[in-house]
Amino acid sequence: MSALLEVERLCAELPGGARVVDEVSFSVFAGRSLGLVGESGCGKTSAALAVMRLLPDGAVTRGSVKLSGESLLEAPEARIDELRGSQLSMIFQEPATALNPVLTVGSQIAEGLTVHQRLKPRAAAARAVELLSSVGIADAEVKARAYPHQLSGGMRQRALIAAALACAPRLLIADEPTTALDVTVQAQILSLLTGLKRERGLGLLLITHDLGVVSAACDDVAVMYAGRIVEQGPVAEVFSSPRHPYTAALLKARPSLQSRGHPLEALLGQVPPLGSRLEGCRFRPRCSRALEVCAVKVPHVGEGARRYECHHPVGT
Numbered sequence: 001m002s003a004l005l006e007v008e009r010l011c012a013e014l015p016g017g018a019r020v021v022d023e024v025s026f027s028v029f030a031g032r033s034l035g036l037v038g039e040s041g042c043g044k045t046s047a048a049l050a051v052m053r054l055l056p057d058g059a060v061t062r063g064s065v066k067l068s069g070e071s072l073l074e075a076p077e078a079r080i081d082e083l084r085g086s087q088l089s090m091i092f093q094e095p096a097t098a099l100n101p102v103l104t105v106g107s108q109i110a111e112g113l114t115v116h117q118r119l120k121p122r123a124a125a126a127r128a129v130e131l132l133s134s135v136g137i138a139d140a141e142v143k144a145r146a147y148p149h150q151l152s153g154g155m156r157q158r159a160l161i162a163a164a165l166a167c168a169p170r171l172l173i174a175d176e177p178t179t180a181l182d183v184t185v186q187a188q189i190l191s192l193l194t195g196l197k198r199e200r201g202l203g204l205l206l207i208t209h210d211l212g213v214v215s216a217a218c219d220d221v222a223v224m225y226a227g228r229i230v231e232q233g234p235v236a237e238v239f240s241s242p243r244h245p246y247t248a249a250l251l252k253a254r255p256s257l258q259s260r261g262h263p264l265e266a267l268l269g270q271v272p273p274l275g276s277r278l279e280g281c282r283f284r285p286r287c288s289r290a291l292e293v294c295a296v297k298v299p300h301v302g303e304g305a306r307r308y309e310c311h312h313p314v315g316t
C-alpha cells in the first residue's frame with residue numbers, strides 16, 4: 001500500500017535559524033489516521049505547517065514531502081494553492097480565530113466553493129448547507145445564516161470541518177481539533193472525523209497533546225519530542241509496549257481508572273527551549289534510563305512502520 005502523504009527527513013528552521021522540526025519521517029495512508037502527539041512546544045504544529053508550506057516567510061524547509069507521489073516542497077506556489085484547495089486541507093489550532101466573526105458561517109464555506117470550484121453564488125450557498133448537514137449540524141439551513149459567535153464551540157468546530165471538506169480533500173490535517181471542547185463534544189467530533197476517514201477513505205493527520213484522543217481516533221501514532229519523532233508505530237503496539245522512555249512517561253502521566261487514588265507519576269522537567277543545541281538524545285536530561293552514549297548520539301531502531309530512537313528502550 002503506498003502512502004497518500006509521505007514525509008521523509010523533514011527539517012524546518014524558523015526565521016532566525018531555530019530548528020523546530022528535525023529529520024521527521026512519517027506516512028499517512030488513505031482511510032487511516034496518524035496521531036502526531038507530544039507535549040506543547042514539541043513542534044507538531046510547525047511540522048504540519050511545513051507540510052502545508054505555510055511556515056512564515058524566511059523559514060527554511062528541507063527533506064521530502066510527497067502527496068500521492070507529487071513533491072510538495074518543490075512545487076510552484078500556484079500548484080500548492082491548487083492542491084490546498086482540492087487535495088489537502090487543514091483545520092487550524094485556534095478555532096476562535098479560524099472563522100471570520102463578521103461573516104455568516106454559510107457564506108464563509110460558500111466563499112471557498114466559489115473560488116476553488118467556481119460554483120455560482122446560489123449553488124455554493126446550497127452546497128454549504130449540505131456540507132453543514134453532512135457534519136451533523138441539525139437545522140443546517142438556519143445555522144448557515146448564523147454568525148460564528150451564535151454557535152457553540154462544538155458547532156463551530158463542525159463548521160470548520162465542513163469548510164475543510166468543501167473541496168473533497170484526500171488528506172485532512174486537524175491540529176488539536178478537540179482541545180477547546182468539553183469531553184462529550186470531543187467524543188462527537190472524534191467520531192465525526194473517524195467516520196469521514198472510514199466512509200470517504202480520507203487520510204487523517206491528527207495533531208494532539210492528548211493520548212486519549214489518539215487511542216480514540218487513530219490507527220497509527222508518531223510521538224514527537226523537541227522537534228523529533230522519537231517513536232512511531234500502530235497505536236495498539238506503541239501503547240501496549242512503548243519502547244521510548246518519553247512515550248512510556250506520557251502514558252504513565254495519563255490519569256486512568258487504575259491510577260485513581262494514587263498520585264500521578266508526573267513527567268518531570270520541560271521540553272528544551274526552542275533552538276537549544278543538545279547533542280545526542282534530547283530527552284536525556286529528563287530520562288531515568290539515560291546511559292553515557294545517549295549524550296553522544298541517537299540510534300535509529302527498527303524500520304518501516306515501527307521505529308524508535310533509544311539506546312536503552314523500556315522493556316529491555
Ligand SMILES: Nc1ncnc2c1ncn2[C@@H]1O[C@H](COP(=O)(O)OP(=O)(O)O)[C@@H](O)[C@H]1O
Binds near residue numbers: 020042044056273274
Ligand atoms: N512563528 C513562530 N515564531 C517563533 N517561534 C515559533 C513560531 N512558531 C512556533 N514557534 C516555537 O516553535 C516551537 C514549536 O512550536 P509548535 O510547532 O507550535 O509546537 P506544538 O504544536 O507541538 O505545541 C515552540 O518553541 C514555539 O514557541
Ligand SMILES: [Mg+2]
Binds near residue numbers: 044045046093175
Ligand atoms: Mg500546536
